[in-house]
Every structure is written in C-alpha cells, then in structure tokens.
Amino acid sequence: MPDLSRIRNFCIIAHIDHGKSTLADRLLERTGTITEREMKEQTLDDMDLERERGITIKSHAVRMQYAASDGGEYTLNLIDTPGHVDFTYEVSRALKACEGAILLVDASQGIEAQTISNLWLALEQNLEIIPVVNKVDLPVAQPDEVAQALEDLIGEPAEDIPQISAKTGEGVDEMLEMIIDRIPAPSGAPDAPLRALIFDSIYDAYRGSVVYTRLFDGTLEKGDTMEFMANKKQYDAEELGILRMGRQKVDRLTAGDVGYVIGSVKDIQDTRVGDTITLADNPAAEPIPGFEEVKPMVFSGIYPTDTDDFEELRGALEKLQLNDASLTYEPESSAALGFGFRVGFLGLLHMEIIQERLEREFDLDLITTVPNVEYHVEVDGADGPETVTVDKPEDMPHYGDIRAVSEPYVEADIITPSDYIGNVIQLCEDRRGVYGSQRWLDSQTVKLEYELPLADIVFDFYDNLKSVSRGYASFDYEFLEYRESDLVKLTILINEEPADPLSTIVHRDKAYEVGRKLCKKLKDVIPRQMFEVPIQASIGSRIVARETIKAQRKDVTAKCYGGDVTRKRKLLEEQKEGKKRMKQMGEIDVPQEAFLAILSMDDE
Numbered sequence: 001m002p003d004l005s006r007i008r009n010f011c012i013i014a015h016i017d018h019g020k021s022t023l024a025d026r027l028l029e030r031t032g033t034i035t036e037r038e039m040k041e042q043t044l045d046d047m048d049l050e051r052e053r054g055i056t057i058k059s060h061a062v063r064m065q066y067a068a069s070d071g072g073e074y075t076l077n078l079i080d081t082p083g084h085v086d087f088t089y090e091v092s093r094a095l096k097a098c099e100g101a102i103l104l105v106d107a108s109q110g111i112e113a114q115t116i117s118n119l120w121l122a123l124e125q126n127l128e129i130i131p132v133v134n135k136v137d138l139p140v141a142q143p144d145e146v147a148q149a150l151e152d153l154i155g156e157p158a159e160d161i162p163q164i165s166a167k168t169g170e171g172v173d174e175m176l177e178m179i180i181d182r183i184p185a186p187s188g189a190p191d192a193p194l195r196a197l198i199f200d201s202i203y204d205a206y207r208g209s210v211v212y213t214r215l216f217d218g219t220l221e222k223g224d225t226m227e228f229m230a231n232k233k234q235y236d237a238e239e240l241g242i243l244r245m246g247r248q249k250v251d252r253l254t255a256g257d258v259g260y261v262i263g264s265v266k267d268i269q270d271t272r273v274g275d276t277i278t279l280a281d282n283p284a285a286e287p288i289p290g291f292e293e294v295k296p297m298v299f300s301g302i303y304p305t306d307t308d309d310f311e312e313l314r315g316a317l318e319k320l321q322l323n324d325a326s327l328t329y330e331p332e333s334s335a336a337l338g339f340g341f342r343v344g345f346l347g348l349l350h351m352e353i354i355q356e357r358l359e360r361e362f363d364l365d366l367i368t369t370v371p372n373v374e375y376h377v378e379v380d381g382a383d384g385p386e387t388v389t390v391d392k393p394e395d396m397p398h399y400g401d402i403r404a405v406s407e408p409y410v411e412a413d414i415i416t417p418s419d420y421i422g423n424v425i426q427l428c429e430d431r432r433g434v435y436g437s438q439r440w441l442d443s444q445t446v447k448l449e450y451e452l453p454l455a456d457i458v459f460d461f462y463d464n465l466k467s468v469s470r471g472y473a474s475f476d477y478e479f480l481e482y483r484e485s486d487l488v489k490l491t492i493l494i495n496e497e498p499a500d501p502l503s504t505i506v507h508r509d510k511a512y513e514v515g516r517k518l519c520k521k522l523k524d525v526i527p528r529q530m531f532e533v534p535i536q537a538s539i540g541s542r543i544v545a546r547e548t549i550k551a552q553r554k555d556v557t558a559k560c561y562g563g564d565v566t567r568k569r570k571l572l573e574e575q576k577e578g579k580k581r582m583k584q585m586g587e588i589d590v591p592q593e594a595f596l597a598i599l600s601m602d603d604e
Contacts, residue, residue, distance in 0.1 A: 004256045005185045006072060009214065011079040011094050013122060014104035015112040015474060019134040023104060023166035024062075024080050030172055031064035031076065033244065061200070061212055061243045061258055068180045076179065077214075077258040079199070081118075092121050093273055096290060097199040097214035097258065100128040100183030102175070103150075107133050107141035107163070111149050111441060112474035113415045119154070128183050131156050132175060137165040149442050186216075188255030193284040194218030194226070196253075196261075196277040203319045209265040212243070213277060214258045216288060221252045225280040226263065229287040233270045234280050235263035296328050296344025297408070297479070298458050299391040300351055301369035301501065302358070303340030309364055310339045316362040317341060320354060327354060334394075334501055337367055342392065345371075348458055369501045373454045376406040376482050393503040396489040399540035406482040408454040411436070414465070415447050416473035423468035424448060431456040432507065451480060455505070490515055490544075492522070493536040508539075515545035523547040 012020045027033075064076040079094040095101065101122045105111055122129055131150045136143045147158040162178065164171030200212040220226065220237060227234045239262040241249045253259045265271055276287035304313050314331075321327045328344035345351040351371060358364050374391045379401045390396055412433075416424050428435075428450045436449035452461075457477070465473050490511055492502040502522070506514050515537030522535050526549060533549040560568050 004188070007075045007077070007186055007256045008100070008179055008183045009077045009079075009098045009186055009256070009258060010100040010102065010179060010183050011081050011098045012102045012104055013081055013091060013095070013115075013118040014134075015106070015109075015114040015118075018104050018106040018109065018112075018115070019166045020080060020104060023102070023134065023164075023172075024078060026166050026169050026172045027064065027076075027078060027176070028062065028245075030169070030176060031066045033062065033064045063242050063244055063258065066176060066180070069177060070180075072180075074180055079258070091118055093199045095122055095125045095127060096274075096288075097197055098125075098127060099186055100130065100179070102179070103129050103131045103154075104134050105131065105146055105150060107135045107143040107146050108138045109472075110142070110146050110445060111153060111415065113413050113447075113476035114474065116153070116413065116415075116447075117476040117478075129154060129156075130175075130178055130182055131161050133161060133163045134166050136163045137168050137170065145442065149445075152441070186256035188215070188217045190217075190219050190254045192217040192255070193282050194220055194277065194279045195284045195288055196220060197288045198228075198271060198273055198275045198277065200273060201271045204262075207239075207262050207264070209262075209271040210247075211261045211263075211265070211271050211277070212258075213253075213261055215253050215255050217255050217284070218279070219252055219254045220261070220277070220279075226261070226277050227280045227283060228270055228272070228275050229278055229284070230272055230275040231270060233265075235265055235270075237261055237263055296326065296346060297454060298345045298347055298351060298371045298373060300343055300345065300371040301332060301334065301337070301340055301392065302329075302343050302355070303334065303337040303367045303369075305365040305367055307338045312362065313341065313358070313364055313366075316358050316364060317343070320357060324354070326350070332392075334369075337369075337501060340367075344391075348462070370504055371458055372505065373408055373458060375408075375487065375505065377402060378404040378406075390505075393489050393491075393505050394500040396505065399489070404484050405487040406484050407487060409451050409480045409483050410454050410457070410477040411480045412450045412452050412457070412475060412477040413447060414450065414473055414475050415441065415445060416469050418444055418446055420469040420473060421446060421448070424465065424473055427461075427464055427468050428452065431461060452477070453483075453485065453507075454479075488539045490518075491538045492518065493534070493538060494522070494526070495533050496536075511537075511539055512544050519545045519547040523549055528552045 012023055014020050061077065061079045064078060066074045066076050068074055079097055081091045081094045103115070103119055103122070105115055119129065131154060133143045133146050133150070135141055143163045144158070147161045147163065150156060150161055151158040162171050162175050164175055166172065194215070195217040196213040196215045198211050198213055202210050202212075204210050220240060222237060222240050224237045225234055226237050239249060240251065240253050240259060241247045242257070242259045247260055250259070261277070274290060276284070278284040302313070304310055317327070317329050321329070326346050329341045331339065332342045333339045343354070345354065348371065351368070355366060355368055358366060372392055374389060377388050377390050377397055378385055379388060379397045380403060385403055388397065414424055414428075425435075425448070428448075432453050434451040436451060438449070439447045441447055462475055465475055486508045487505055488508050488511055490504050490506050492499045502518075504514070504518075519535045519537055526533070526535070528549055529551065532551045535547045535549065536543050537545040560571065
C-alpha cells in the first residue's frame with residue numbers, strides 16, 4: 001500500500017494572466033518531470049488557442065516526484081486550472097480533487113476580481129491556502145504592497161508570503177518546501193468501498209471516454225467492474241494509469257491517487273464531471289457530495305453554412321461536450337438558416353472558444369446568431385397565468401399575451417484603481433446597474449459591487465470595462481436571481497419580412513436607440529439590390545426605426561438618343577414596374593456580417 005503521508009494534491013488558482021502556466025512549467029522542471037530540452041512555454045496548455053491567447057481553457061493534471069529537504073520522496077499531483085470568469089466551473093471541479101491551493105497574485109497587477117472569486121471557491125472546499133506573489137522580476141513589480149494586500153485579505157503575515165518569479169525560477173524551491181510542509185496529506189481508507197471523483201474527462205477517438213479521477217476511498221484494480229453513481233451505468237476498468245506528461249499505465253489506483261480510467265465508455269453522456277465512481281460488487285453508500293449539472297448563462301444558435309454539414313456539426317458538438325462539461329445544445333431550425341443547434345455557453349469568451357474550436361478542429365464553416373440569455377415570461381394560459389422559459393427572441397410569446405417578463409441578474413465584483421471609479425460607475429449605470437457597495441482594498445484600489453442584468457453584460461461589457469479603465473479594472477460575477485423588467489421583443493423586418501435570427505430582446509427604454517443603430521448597421525452590411533429595400537425595427541406592430549437601402553440604378557435611357565422626352569419617360573415607367581414586381585418576388589441574401597452586427601453596435 002502506498003504511504004498517503006507522502007502524497008500532496010494541490011492546484012494553482014489565480015486571475016487570468018497572473019502566471020499559472022509559467023509556474024507549472026517551473027515546477028515540472030524543478031521536479032525533473034520534464035527535461036530542459038523538452039521544455040516549452042505553457043507546457044500543460046496543449047491547445048493552439050491556449051498558446052495564442054496566453055490563457056488556460058482546459059484543466060490539466062500531472063504527477064511529479066520531489067525529493068524534499070527532509071530526505072523524503074514525495075508525490076505531487078498538480079491540477080492546473082483556468083483563470084477566466086467563464087471557466088469558474090472548471091476551477092471548482094479541480095478544487096474538489098485537492099487538499100491545498102497556491103493562490104498566485106501578480107506583483108505588478110495586484111489582487112484582481114477573479115483572485116478573490118477563486119479564493120472563496122477554495123475556502124468553501126476547506127483547502128489549505130498558500131498565498132504567493134509572482135513576477136517579482138518585473139521593473140514595475142510592487143511585491144511588498146501586494147503581500148500587504150494579501151495579509152489584509154486572508155490574514156497571512158506579509159513577511160511569510162513567498163515572493164517568486166515563475167519565469168526565472170527565483171523562490172520556486174522554497175515554495176515547493178511550503179507545499180510539503182503546509183498542504184495536508186490526503187485522507188482515506190484503501191480498504192473502504194471505492195469512491196472516486198470524476199474531475200475531468202477527454203474524448204479519445206479509439207478508446208472512448210478517458211476519465212480523470214481522484215480516489216477518496218478504496219482501491220480500483222484493472223479488470224474491476226465500476227459503476228457511475230449518477231446514472232448507475234457499469235463498465236469494466238480496462239486500463240488504469242497515472243498522469244505524467246503522458247498517460248502511464250498502472251495495475252491499481254488507491255485512496256489519495258490522481259489518475260485516469262479507460263473503460264470503453266462509448267456514450268459520452270455517461271461520464272459526467274463531478275460524478276462518483278464506485279465498484280459494482282461493493283458499492284459505496286453515499287456519493288461524493290457536490291455533483292450538479294452546470295447551468296449555461298448565454299444561448300446562441302450555431303448553424304453550418306452548408307446544410308449538408310449538419311450531422312458533422314452534431315458529432316463535433318458531442319465530442320466537445322465530453323471535453324467541456326459546461327456545454328449544452330439541442331437541435332433547432334430556422335427559416336433563414338436551415339437546421340442547426342441552440343447552444344448554451346457560460347459566457348461570451350466560452351462561446352468564442354467553442355466556435356473557434358469547431359471551425360479549427362472539425363473544419364466547419366459556421367454562422368452564429370446573436371447571443372441571448374434565458375428569460376422567464378408570464379403569459380395568460382388556458383388555466384390562468386403560467387410561466388414559460390424563453391432563450392431566443394423567436395420563442396417570445398405574442399406581445400398581447402405577455403403579463404410580465406423576468407430576466408437574470410448577476411452580482412458583479414469590479415476591482416479598479418481609484419482613478420477610474422467615475423468611469424466604471426458610469427458604465428454600470430448605463431447598463432442598468434444597481435449600486436451595492438464599495439470597499440477599499442488599499443490606498444489605490446477599490447472594489448465595487450453592482451447588481452447588473454446579465455443581458456447587458458454578455459455582449460461587450462468586459463471590453464468596455466477594460467477601455468474605460470485603460471486595462472486595469474477586473475471583473476467577476478455570479479448569478480443572483482430573476483427580476484421583473486420592462487422588456488420587449490425588437491423585431492427586424494427586411495423588405496417587410498421578419499428576420500427572426502436578427503431580432504433581439506431589449507429593455508423598452510433602449511428599444512429606439514438599439515433599433516436605430518441596428519438598422520444603420522444592417523444597411524451597411526446588406527448588399528444593394530436592383531430594387532429599394534426597407535430595413536425596419538418594430539415592437540409589436542409599431543415601427544421604431546427605419547433605414548432604406550437604395551436600389552442599384554441601371555440607366556435604361558442610355559440607348560435613347562434624340563426624339564421626344566416621352567420616349568425616355570416610357571422606358572423609366574417600364575423599369576419602375578419591373579422593380580415593383582422584383583420587390584414582390586425578390587429574396588434578400590443576408591450575409592453573416594449582419595448576424596454579428598448587433599455585437600458591434602457600440603463601436604460607433
């Protein structure tokens with residue numbers, strides 16, 4: 001039996017771009033897990049998108065062996081976690097599999113919103129927190145001030161907080177010793193009934209689902225029949241292993257271990273992240289608590305530009321859903337776009353990442369409709385008032401049947417330098433924000449709390465926040481509640497025909513402004529026709545904005561020379577009648593830029 005006292009399971013949590021992946025690289029080097037020749041930046045970030053953007057999208061796990069100063073050989077299981085606000089679910093899963101966490105803070109940027117959010121997540125799991133100040137090698141670094149801010153936040157004495165540079169390796173060895181000293185060894189009985197947490201999974205085209213798991217109790221051996229407790233499905237454990245830089249086979253995993261299991265699980269829905277694995281012949285009485293279905297916050301339609309690619313898109317979404325537990329989708333059809341899927345995302349970055357992965361990894365050409373949030377609409381039903389859920393404008397009930405509309409509100413934490421408080425407050429007020437509170441973290445940094453409608457922040461709030469604060473403000477949010485609001489469906493009419501994929505749900509006070517801007521944008525992106533095309537925005541039967549795309553003019557009088565003016569008039573009248581017939585029968589080809597127009601309305 002392995003010695004549990006020699007195992008340390010930990011993760012690194014931080015705000016985006018504070019150096020998590022770089023620190024992971026240094027740990028791999030210091031423990032000899034990877035040679036200097038094999039070293040590359042962001043070693044654990046194996047996706048092209050992660051490297052290009054400098055962010056972690058997918059959680060990773062790796063086992064390292066470390067010879068400590070006390071002479072003992074320790075097994076360190078590191079689980080790298082994402083840092084962006086959209087990937088909080090990934091962070092919470094990784095935390096469940098650990099006993100401790102390194103809270104990494106950039107010495108030049110200080111404590112940011114996601115730092116605090118991830119800290120609360122870790123404290124909820126009762127993890128041992130080791131605060132660390134990173135990037136002390138930068139000329140603009142202020143490590144002592146940041147260490148003092150961390151002391152004010154969590155009570156750790158500033159002089160005891162290690163100050164390191166993950167890039168140069170300064171202070172990393174001392175931090176490794178702190179991991180050994182402070183993070184508790186895993187508890188658990190190897191001879192108890194098996195309880196193993198699924199904290200991640202990936203899809204292998206040849207082996208099916210590869211489940212990443214942390215064993216809390218019991219022992220799992222090759223050939224055992226395992227059972228997933230959420231759905232009672234049973235599979236044989238065909239291959240077990242530990243996660244070094246690649247998969248390394250072993251014959252058994254015991255309590256405290258982090259590893260992988262392959263069991264020819266072909267139905268990707270069976271391996272739900274957060275579920276508990278137990279043995280079919282000796283099941284555990286209770287699963288590991290905390291399993292829940294993740295709730296998407298933003299919905300968008302994704303359609304293939306070529307309708308023949310519909311089944312390929314379905315297969316691609318199935319595979320991505322295994323790698324990304326927070327992705328949900330269901331088939332839908334549109335008169336304008338054909339067959340596609342209604343896809344649920346955690347936020348706009350998540351949506352952008354999924355769309356890019358579909359296009360790159362599966363070679364698909366896609367059209368993405370305007371993102372929406374989920375509304376609760378109270379309508380007059382046959383048996384009195386009833387509530388329906390609406391996540392796209394097309395499903396909005398008839399204007400006259402609606403009694404009330406409720407929209408999701410989030411509680412937002414915004415951390416900004418004091419110089420930009422006015423700009424940030426103005427931005428929040430413009431987005432219908434409700435002021436909550438204000439707290440000074442130090443003499444230069446303030447934390448603002450606002451209650452904001454989710455619909456007003458999913459498009460471009462984050463970009464605008466960075467603009468008004470010159471890139472210094474940071475932002476994090478969590479769902480609060482549904483609140484009744486005066487919302488209306490803004491229908492876009494092109495050539496007097498409703499274009500449902502371009503319609504949107506907006507607050508009544510903003511309907512005129514949004515309608516005017518959207519009509520103007522569409523006028524610029526829809527090509528001119530041989531006839532005049534009106535573009536209108538309406539609420540119910542009331543038109544609130546209009547733009548007109550002028551017709552292309554063919555000079556039919558060019559062949560007329562000499563003679564009476566009535567000859568020209570006759571040709572122009574014939575052309576006018578022809579354009580009238582063309583307008584009645586003509587179809588407008590709406591380019592994809594039109595579907596993205598609403599996203600960039602604030603660029604002007």
